Amino acid sequence: MNKHLYTGGAVASGGLLAITIFFNGELARHSSPTWSSLIAHFIGIFGGWFLWRLVSQSKKLFPYSADAPRWSYFGGIFGALIVVIANITVNSSIGLVGSLSLMILGQTCFAILFDYKGWFGMEKRNLYFSDFGQISFILAGSLLIILY
Numbered sequence: 001m002n003k004h005l006y007t008g009g010a011v012a013s014g015g016l017l018a019i020t021i022f023f024n025g026e027l028a029r030h031s032s033p034t035w036s037s038l039i040a041h042f043i044g045i046f047g048g049w050f051l052w053r054l055v056s057q058s059k060k061l062f063p064y065s066a067d068a069p070r071w072s073y074f075g076g077i078f079g080a081l082i083v084v085i086a087n088i089t090v091n092s093s094i095g096l097v098g099s100l101s102l103m104i105l106g107q108t109c110f111a112i113l114f115d116y117k118g119w120f121g122m123e124k125r126n127l128y129f130s131d132f133g134q135i136s137f138i139l140a141g142s143l144l145i146i147l148y
Contacts, residue, residue, distance in 0.1 A: 017100075021099065022096055025087050033087035040083055041079075104138055
């Protein structure tokens, strides 16, 4: 697959995440974080079901494997927690940009840790000075966003 396609997909995914968190945060502001999360996940269930019905006949678009490890099915639990916590933080003093910048910091720290330790079947990778530089710059940017 083309590296530019993956890069574009990752950037688009980040944009969709920001939009999703904004919408969920607005819904939480007018109701509650839990209710907003529940609505978002029910819409996601129906949207996922619709997409599955649309592409499930194609083995190329929907390569199904029955040998997925059992722990891989718990991603939905963490997804639900992310939505609830994001709904709370977006409506706090740190706002949408502060929430997203700290989420990126958390994702980067855990991704580096997973790469280094080889957790969940990831290939082990050495730590480099640039890894700590990334964390430092994201942390500094997050602090600038939140404090100033």
